[in-house]
Amino acid sequence: MIKNKYIPVILSSMILLIGFILLITMYQQWKQERVEISNPVLNQITTSNEKLNLKSIIHEAEKNVIQIESQTEDSSLTGSGFLYNKQGDIITNAHVIKDANVIYVRTADAQIYPAAVVGVGKETDIAVIRVPQLAGAFMNVEKNKSPETGDEVIALGSPHGFQNTVTLGIISGQERDFSVDGFHYENAYQISAQIAEGNSGGPLIDRKTGNVIGINSVGTKDGSIGFSIPIKDAIKQIEAWSNEAKTEALNFASTSNLINKKDPKKLKEDAEYLITYFLDSIELRDYVNAYALLANDMLSKTSYKDFRNDYVDFINVTFDEPKSNITEDNQVQSTLSVTIDKRVEDKDKSEKGLYEYTFTTKYENDQLKISSIKVNKPKNKS
Known part of the structure; x- marks a missing residue:
C-alpha cells in the first residue's frame, strides 16, 4: 500500500524532469538559430520618416500638372490643374473655366489637347474637366489626412503663363473663411508659397509624402499669402461629377484652331x-x-x-x-x-x-x- 502511494509522486517527478530537459534543449537550439524579424509596422514607420527627394517629387508632379487655357468671345484666361484619376479628369478652379467657350490644355511635354467640362461649382471654386488623351497616369490625393500648421508644402502652376513654376512654403494658417468674386471658401489652408495669376487650380503638395492636399485658388496682390482649398473637403463632389460624366456626351473643341504654328x-x-x-x-x-x-x-x-x-x-x-x-x-x-x-x-x-x-x-x-x-x-x- 505504501509503494502504491508513492507511484503518482514518482511519475509526476519524472514528467517534470523530462519537461525540464526538453525546455533546456529547445532553448539551446533557439540560441544557435538566426532569427529574422519582419515587422510591417516598423517598415512603414521607417519609410514614412524618410524625406522624399524634392527634385523627384517635382518631376513626378510635373507630368500630371496641366496648364489650362480657356477662351471666351472677348478674352482668354490661363490657369492650372492636375490629373487625379485614370479617366483623364483634371481638377481645377471654377473661376478658371466657368465662362469658357473653348478649353484646351498644355502638358509638361508641350502637347496640346481639347478639354470638356465635367462639372463646375456655383459657389464653391472647384471644377473638373476631361481630356481622354491623358487617361492613365494621375496624382495621388490625400482624401482624409489634414496637414498641420508648419508643414512644408509645394505649389505648382503656371503663373503669368510660365508653365510648371514651383514655389515652396509652409502651411501658415488653417480654417480661413472668406468670399471672392462670388465664390465662398471654407476651412481654406493659408500658405506662404506664392500664388499668382495662373497658379489657380494647381496642386498643393505635401513635402513629406508627395501627395496632393489642396487646390491652390487665391493669392494676395503682393504674393505674400496664398490660399488653397483642402482636397479632402472637395473630393466627394469631384468624384460624383467624374462618375456621372459620359465622355461621348461631353462637348470637346477642335484643336485645328488652337495650335498657331505661325507664332x-x-x-x-x-x-x-x-x-x-x-x-x-x-x-x-x-x-x-x-x-x-x-x-x-x-x-x-x-x-x-x-x-x-x-x-x-x-x-x-x-x-x-x-x-x-x-x-x-x-x-x-x-x-x-x-x-x-x-x-x-x-x-x-x-x-x-x-x-x-x-x-x-x-x-x-x-x-x-x-x-x-x-x-x-x-x-x-x-
Missing part, C-alpha cells in the same frame, strides 16, 4: 520647354518619359533598350539655356551646351565632359515631338 515666339518657347523637360527626365533617370517625347521616325529607328543604354551611365546632367531658330518648314532647331558627368566602364570614377547638343523639334499629329538629336564631341574634359 515664332510661342513655337520657340514650346520647343525649348520640351528639350529641357527631356534633359531633366534623363538626369532623373526617367527614361520611359524621355523616350515618349521622340517623334515616330526616331522611335522606329531606336528601340527603348538602345535608347536607355545611350543614357544609363549619365550620373549628372546640367545645361545652359537653348538658343533656337525656326527653319523654313516650321521646325525648330535648338542648340545648347550640356555638361555630363558620366560613369566610365571598368573604373570607379566618372568622367565629366562638355557637349554641344542640337535638337530638332516638329509637330507630329498636332503634337510637338523631338525629331532628331545631334551630339558633338566634348569640347573639353576635366
Whole structure:
C-alpha cells in the first residue's frame, strides 16, 4: 500500500524532469538559430520618416500638372490643374473655366489637347474637366489626412503663363473663411508659397509624402499669402461629377484652331520647354518619359533598350539655356551646351565632359515631338 502511494509522486517527478530537459534543449537550439524579424509596422514607420527627394517629387508632379487655357468671345484666361484619376479628369478652379467657350490644355511635354467640362461649382471654386488623351497616369490625393500648421508644402502652376513654376512654403494658417468674386471658401489652408495669376487650380503638395492636399485658388496682390482649398473637403463632389460624366456626351473643341504654328515666339518657347523637360527626365533617370517625347521616325529607328543604354551611365546632367531658330518648314532647331558627368566602364570614377547638343523639334499629329538629336564631341574634359 505504501509503494502504491508513492507511484503518482514518482511519475509526476519524472514528467517534470523530462519537461525540464526538453525546455533546456529547445532553448539551446533557439540560441544557435538566426532569427529574422519582419515587422510591417516598423517598415512603414521607417519609410514614412524618410524625406522624399524634392527634385523627384517635382518631376513626378510635373507630368500630371496641366496648364489650362480657356477662351471666351472677348478674352482668354490661363490657369492650372492636375490629373487625379485614370479617366483623364483634371481638377481645377471654377473661376478658371466657368465662362469658357473653348478649353484646351498644355502638358509638361508641350502637347496640346481639347478639354470638356465635367462639372463646375456655383459657389464653391472647384471644377473638373476631361481630356481622354491623358487617361492613365494621375496624382495621388490625400482624401482624409489634414496637414498641420508648419508643414512644408509645394505649389505648382503656371503663373503669368510660365508653365510648371514651383514655389515652396509652409502651411501658415488653417480654417480661413472668406468670399471672392462670388465664390465662398471654407476651412481654406493659408500658405506662404506664392500664388499668382495662373497658379489657380494647381496642386498643393505635401513635402513629406508627395501627395496632393489642396487646390491652390487665391493669392494676395503682393504674393505674400496664398490660399488653397483642402482636397479632402472637395473630393466627394469631384468624384460624383467624374462618375456621372459620359465622355461621348461631353462637348470637346477642335484643336485645328488652337495650335498657331505661325507664332515664332510661342513655337520657340514650346520647343525649348520640351528639350529641357527631356534633359531633366534623363538626369532623373526617367527614361520611359524621355523616350515618349521622340517623334515616330526616331522611335522606329531606336528601340527603348538602345535608347536607355545611350543614357544609363549619365550620373549628372546640367545645361545652359537653348538658343533656337525656326527653319523654313516650321521646325525648330535648338542648340545648347550640356555638361555630363558620366560613369566610365571598368573604373570607379566618372568622367565629366562638355557637349554641344542640337535638337530638332516638329509637330507630329498636332503634337510637338523631338525629331532628331545631334551630339558633338566634348569640347573639353576635366
